[in-house]
Amino acid sequence: EAITVSYQPSLYWALPFHVATEKGWWAQVGLEPSFVTFPAGAPQIAAAQARDWDVGGTGSVPAILGASRFGLKTIGLTNDESRTNAIMAPADEIEAVKADPGQVTSLLLTTNSTVDYTARACLDSWGVDPGSVEFVNLAQAQIISAVISGNGRFAGVWAPNTYTLQERADYDYLCSGVDADAIVPGALVAREDFAAENPQAVRKFLAVYLKSIRWIRANPDEAMEMLVDFYSEGGVEISQAGAAAEFELRPTFTLDEQVGLMARDAGPSDVDGWMTRIAEFMTSVGTIPEAPDAVSYIDPTHMQGVAEDQALADFVNAD
Amino acid sequence: MGEIRFDDVGRIYGDRNGGFEALKGVNLAIADKEFMAVVGPSGCGKTTCLRFVAGFDRPTSGTVSVDGVRVASPGPDRAVVFQQFALMPWKTVRENIELGLRNKRLPRPERAERIERILALMNLTAYADAFPHQLSGGMQQRVSIARAYVLDPEVLLMDEPFGALDAQTRVVMQEELVRLARRNPRTVMFITHAVEEAVYLADRVAIMARQPGRVKEIVDIRTIREAERWDDHEKIEDVMDLESFVHLRTQIWRSLREEKAMEIA
Amino acid sequence: MGEIRFDDVGRIYGDRNGGFEALKGVNLAIADKEFMAVVGPSGCGKTTCLRFVAGFDRPTSGTVSVDGVRVASPGPDRAVVFQQFALMPWKTVRENIELGLRNKRLPRPERAERIERILALMNLTAYADAFPHQLSGGMQQRVSIARAYVLDPEVLLMDEPFGALDAQTRVVMQEELVRLARRNPRTVMFITHAVEEAVYLADRVAIMARQPGRVKEIVDIRTIREAERWDDHEKIEDVMDLESFVHLRTQIWRSLREEKAMEIA
Amino acid sequence: MSRKTMVGGATIVTALALWYLATSVTQMISPGRFPSPADTWDAFRQITGAGYANGLLLDHVLRSVMLVSFGFLVAVCTGVPLGLWMGWSRRAEALINPVFLIIRPIPPLAWIPLAILWLGLGDAAKILVIWFAAFVPSVINAYTGVRNLDRTLVEAARMLGTPLLTFVREVLLPGASPMIFTGLRLSLQASWTTLVAAELVGAMTGLGRVLNAAQQDLYPGMILVGMIAVTLCGWLMTAALGMAERRALSWNIATQARD
Amino acid sequence: MRILCATNSLLLGLIGFSAFLGIWALLSISGLVPSLFLPSPLAVVERFIYLLDHRFAGGTLLDHLWASMLRFAGGFGLAVAVGVPLGLLMGWFRLLDDIVTPLFDAVRFIAPIAWVPFAALWFGTGIGGPIMIIFAGAFPPCLINAYRGAKFADPRLIEAARMLGTPDRRVITEVLLPSAVPSIIAGLRISAGLGWQSLVGAELIVASTGIGYMMVQGQGNVSTTTVMAGMIGIGIIGLIIDVVLRQAENAILRRRGLSA
Numbered sequence A: 001e002a003i004t005v006s007y008q009p010s011l012y013w014a015l016p017f018h019v020a021t022e023k024g025w026w027a028q029v030g031l032e033p034s035f036v037t038f039p040a041g042a043p044q045i046a047a048a049q050a051r052d053w054d055v056g057g058t059g060s061v062p063a064i065l066g067a068s069r070f071g072l073k074t075i076g077l078t079n080d081e082s083r084t085n086a087i088m089a090p091a092d093e094i095e096a097v098k099a100d101p102g103q104v105t106s107l108l109l110t111t112n113s114t115v116d117y118t119a120r121a122c123l124d125s126w127g128v129d130p131g132s133v134e135f136v137n138l139a140q141a142q143i144i145s146a147v148i149s150g151n152g153r154f155a156g157v158w159a160p161n162t163y164t165l166q167e168r169a170d171y172d173y174l175c176s177g178v179d180a181d182a183i184v185p186g187a188l189v190a191r192e193d194f195a196a197e198n199p200q201a202v203r204k205f206l207a208v209y210l211k212s213i214r215w216i217r218a219n220p221d222e223a224m225e226m227l228v229d230f231y232s233e234g235g236v237e238i239s240q241a242g243a244a245a246e247f248e249l250r251p252t253f254t255l256d257e258q259v260g261l262m263a264r265d266a267g268p269s270d271v272d273g274w275m276t277r278i279a280e281f282m283t284s285v286g287t288i289p290e291a292p293d294a295v296s297y298i299d300p301t302h303m304q305g306v307a308e309d310q311a312l313a314d315f316v317n318a319d
Numbered sequence B, C: 001m002g003e004i005r006f007d008d009v010g011r012i013y014g015d016r017n018g019g020f021e022a023l024k025g026v027n028l029a030i031a032d033k034e035f036m037a038v039v040g041p042s043g044c045g046k047t048t049c050l051r052f053v054a055g056f057d058r059p060t061s062g063t064v065s066v067d068g069v070r071v072a073s074p075g076p077d078r079a080v081v082f083q084q085f086a087l088m089p090w091k092t093v094r095e096n097i098e099l100g101l102r103n104k105r106l107p108r109p110e111r112a113e114r115i116e117r118i119l120a121l122m123n124l125t126a127y128a129d130a131f132p133h134q135l136s137g138g139m140q141q142r143v144s145i146a147r148a149y150v151l152d153p154e155v156l157l158m159d160e161p162f163g164a165l166d167a168q169t170r171v172v173m174q175e176e177l178v179r180l181a182r183r184n185p186r187t188v189m190f191i192t193h194a195v196e197e198a199v200y201l202a203d204r205v206a207i208m209a210r211q212p213g214r215v216k217e218i219v220d221i222r223t224i225r226e227a228e229r230w231d232d233h234e235k236i237e238d239v240m241d242l243e244s245f246v247h248l249r250t251q252i253w254r255s256l257r258e259e260k261a262m263e264i265a
Numbered sequence D: 001m002s003r004k005t006m007v008g009g010a011t012i013v014t015a016l017a018l019w020y021l022a023t024s025v026t027q028m029i030s031p032g033r034f035p036s037p038a039d040t041w042d043a044f045r046q047i048t049g050a051g052y053a054n055g056l057l058l059d060h061v062l063r064s065v066m067l068v069s070f071g072f073l074v075a076v077c078t079g080v081p082l083g084l085w086m087g088w089s090r091r092a093e094a095l096i097n098p099v100f101l102i103i104r105p106i107p108p109l110a111w112i113p114l115a116i117l118w119l120g121l122g123d124a125a126k127i128l129v130i131w132f133a134a135f136v137p138s139v140i141n142a143y144t145g146v147r148n149l150d151r152t153l154v155e156a157a158r159m160l161g162t163p164l165l166t167f168v169r170e171v172l173l174p175g176a177s178p179m180i181f182t183g184l185r186l187s188l189q190a191s192w193t194t195l196v197a198a199e200l201v202g203a204m205t206g207l208g209r210v211l212n213a214a215q216q217d218l219y220p221g222m223i224l225v226g227m228i229a230v231t232l233c234g235w236l237m238t239a240a241l242g243m244a245e246r247r248a249l250s251w252n253i254a255t256q257a258r259d
Numbered sequence E: 001m002r003i004l005c006a007t008n009s010l011l012l013g014l015i016g017f018s019a020f021l022g023i024w025a026l027l028s029i030s031g032l033v034p035s036l037f038l039p040s041p042l043a044v045v046e047r048f049i050y051l052l053d054h055r056f057a058g059g060t061l062l063d064h065l066w067a068s069m070l071r072f073a074g075g076f077g078l079a080v081a082v083g084v085p086l087g088l089l090m091g092w093f094r095l096l097d098d099i100v101t102p103l104f105d106a107v108r109f110i111a112p113i114a115w116v117p118f119a120a121l122w123f124g125t126g127i128g129g130p131i132m133i134i135f136a137g138a139f140p141p142c143l144i145n146a147y148r149g150a151k152f153a154d155p156r157l158i159e160a161a162r163m164l165g166t167p168d169r170r171v172i173t174e175v176l177l178p179s180a181v182p183s184i185i186a187g188l189r190i191s192a193g194l195g196w197q198s199l200v201g202a203e204l205i206v207a208s209t210g211i212g213y214m215m216v217q218g219q220g221n222v223s224t225t226t227v228m229a230g231m232i233g234i235g236i237i238g239l240i241i242d243v244v245l246r247q248a249e250n251a252i253l254r255r256r257g258l259s260a
């Protein structure tokens, strides 16, 4: 069964795809995946509209954008990126800035992204009016160039760019999503019509992803090596320390955890809550006219379907 | 079989009310197989008249007809030899000559045979596969004439065909054209600025005048030429030294000079 | 004051060993205030010779000198009249004529006065503020001649100046040039293809030959012209009907035709 | 002229009608793929009322016009003299051409990383990127203009004893000016088409910024508004250049014949 | 304007080029500009050679160039296939001219990369989207030059063809097309340049293969040498495309006796 899987290269949450391919798990469930990659969320979502892909992983902002514009479904979680979406600052100034956050008057970041969300949450937690801060919009790679050439003091970036700044510019975390109580999940998504027509393929896809996550947790050393390879394949040279940080800072979720986080037995689920906050942020900055109702695009049925399908569940949990 | 008639032909450029009247009341008849030269000051409408016969343009009044049929569009029965040769630079001599024959849908062997014949006649055989730019001006004009002749047209229209050639080449071409025209007569309308050329080549010379363009006078050459046996001389300068020639030339010159004088005054 | 000499002049194009020998052993002396016409088949090197005098090019052997001084660079003492007029299209008639005077750093009032005089002489006063493209070919050539004459040069160099004009305009210009040259004599080197023009205008005619380019023959006209009082006739066709004229013309024609014949053979 | 206007007008009207039919009436094209006239109007209302991407439409337009004009002027002031020089002096051409040939095919966009490193995030970097795009046509056309200058005009000037400065001012420059103006048109167009790239360099406002933001937001209506604004600005500036050209080249028959 | 002999101009070219490299090397080696901002020419060449057989950002330099070339060939080919015939037809049929011209004028100032979002929405970002963006860059010169070439075909040649009895359709193929060929090739050169530029734009923004993408990744790694190696790759391919087209142009002009 053919399925096209999309992701952004050199991101931690895409490692499970790589692992599954190396281990030959796709074939075991009868999927023949082909992969397409995108440098950023917006073109990835646009390409879904052109039917370039069926399922994949992406940031929460693009997931909501896709939901709002084209009915993209969120079917699961990749990881929690809250610690790796951060405002970074020169390491030796961190304390001073934390003491007086009013110094943050200009921020280089990729606007309308998860790090934009994080940054605003940080400002909010400091009690700084976002209106008093200049948001300079740059792609992530350009933020690094700008910082390195001394053209910006505060930068909003996500991993692995956080490590690049730590290592190359002597920067450190000033404020991450966790510090500001802004949970930034990564989303597993599916095109609405594909999911409706091929629910079983979607579930097999989830099963493979979850099995990889399980394996990564069980084999951290081997996984770390694979991560380094996988990143360099995508053009990112990450240090051992950076790789270790990825594992340490980015919690992933097993099948049972995901089912739990997405369960709506007692009102809105945890995921509903996280995503809705992000959607409200997007509404507030004018990206989308109104926040979509979580129930309309966060679809836990596939995750539940995996759990309820004994064969798939066994596949996920087998060693 | 090739008679050209201009009946009260007029041509107004621009809009019909305030336009510029380039030709008015032009009457001219060129008999079958007659060689008619047309001379006149620049801008008197010679080219315009020729374009009517070729079918590139139409008079705004009066009619232009060939063999009694009003001219409607261009066609290979009225071949044109242009001053600037107008050869396709991307085609060889042979291909240039062949185009008209292909349009006529002649079978390949017949095309080949007719091309060989005309190449030989025009002294071009050695250059059949050359491109125009590899030829001198005179040879290019010979190709252009060959392209017209090979169609075996009723009517040949030539607009200052030798105007772009240097003086020495020009006389060689004139002599060749005379030979061709005497051996293989066609109805020819031949525009030129050079009075000597007109007198040397033509059966009759039409003198045009300006503002508005019209035919002012027609001078018969043929009678005198035949009487004085010009054609017995092979070289043009021998003919040009004849008193009968000088006399005709000066007659036409004077007529043209009158025009010019009026203009400057 | 204006004597031109070619001493054993040669010109090789391309590289010095395997190059093409355009001119070889050209010897020619044009006396002060003499009007020398140069005729010859196309490519014989007429333009090349003129460009040496103008200073646009240099011989590869021999020397070209004016008043005994070897020519090194172009200058307003040797004014050139080009076949294609070479007027600056972005300057008015007056500005075109003025450029050379400004380069000479003449004061404004003197410039203005000299320009008025030459405009009047060349019948151009009404067109002083027109742009070249608004003038006919003949008028443009008159501006070009005015631009040269206004510098009051020792030497006038003309390369087929009337080649781009139609036949009627051409004779008018020829007559004007004769008047100008007789009234205001200058050393003139005048290249033309038209033998009649050469005979009508020049004191002497140099006939050039090809391969390699050289001066083959020099025909004296002045002696006969003065003896037969050609200048008493005002119109060119009256001169051209004179037997002495026809004779000289045919003599030069024959000399050129020989060349042509050799070439075709 | 009138026929042309009529057919042109009819074409535009037909295109608009087809747009309306396809997006709004028959829904043949889903609004996610291409905005309907109503979406576009809404986007227009938003950017003129509440603003979008840090500013109102007018702010963006002014900013971009300023940036383009500046980049264009810098490109012209450097490109035209260089082109004239290369056209005139074979030595200069031989000296400069190899470097020019190697740098020329590198797209302006590819300079962005270096532009940021070298010049930071300010206007200088943006202008550098525009300059890379607009410089080339100015050079090439000035060069061609000199090379195509009628040789007899150069000789006529020399024969008249024209000194160098007068020659450059009164012969070389006017002689090459029709080609130079062609180059200016191309440079202007290149400046506008590079604006989007230039404004990737941390722009706060500007039409390129609007397009970039609308792209990130997947906001088709706003993308179209941005495109239309760019087109109108480019068109108006070209028209202004055309007027300057007609004035400067009034002596040129070809320019007069064109209209 | 004295004519320089060939060796002389080659020498001057070398001097100019060496001066360029020299200044560059001096700036970076002397430490005036940090090597992070401007690596030395040698470091860039080293990186270039290294990338030829080492994978970076998903492939070797050659893989990236190849991916870019494929996209380019698609977009450029389409632009030529549509632009040239349309331009010729517009040059012959006035109605078509009047219809197409205003539409065309309306989109001329839009940057090819401004089409990125629509291209992604309509054709995705794999092959179709980039092809459309390249097409947007490459199409206008193809159309305009074919159109002008046809429009400015010597009217006497058209008249000559008509007097030889050539039907309309054949006038287009036998006169307009060959007349327009020099202009078309000049157009192709411009068009290839613009197409190649748009390609890089597309890859910088949407693609995840190709030379432009490789440069973005290099930038993200603070590897200025990679960025500049990418620029050199782009420059070389662009130069090769232009040289090939120029050779074709010269060959055709020479065949017609027009010196290039």
Ligand SMILES: Nc1ncnc2c1ncn2[C@@H]1O[C@H](COP(=O)(O)OP(=O)(O)OP(=O)(O)O)[C@@H](O)[C@H]1O
Pocket (backbone or CB within 6 Å): B013, B014, B020, B022, B040, B041, B042, B043, B044, B045, B046, B047, B048, B049, B213, C166
């Ligand atoms: N398309 C046109 N529109 C307007 N006027 C025209 C057009 N074609 C020719 N004319 C005018 O008509 C007159 C006659 O032109 P035509 O070319 O027939 O003259 P001609 O006798 O051939 O001149 P020449 O000897 O210079 O070739 C001229 O005054 C010319 O300006």
Ligand SMILES: Nc1ncnc2c1ncn2[C@@H]1O[C@H](COP(=O)(O)OP(=O)(O)OP(=O)(O)O)[C@@H](O)[C@H]1O
Pocket (backbone or CB within 6 Å): C013, C014, C020, C022, C040, C041, C042, C043, C044, C045, C046, C047, C048, C049, C213
């Ligand atoms: N720059 C050049 N390089 C090579 N050959 C040249 C050059 N200029 C002229 N020639 C050759 O030198 C010869 C003489 O040329 P020139 O132009 O002086 O002849 P011409 O007598 O003026 O001819 P025409 O009557 O056609 O004007 C010709 O064979 C020409 O091909």
Ligand SMILES: O=[N+]([O-])[O-]
Pocket (backbone or CB within 6 Å): A040, A041, A042, A058, A059, A060, A061, A062, A113, A114, A115
């Ligand atoms: O593009 N983002 O993954 O937010």
Ligand SMILES: [Mg+2]
Pocket (backbone or CB within 6 Å): B046, B047, B048, B159
């Ligand atoms: Mg005519």
Ligand SMILES: [Mg+2]
Pocket (backbone or CB within 6 Å): C046, C047, C048, C159
């Ligand atoms: Mg000559």
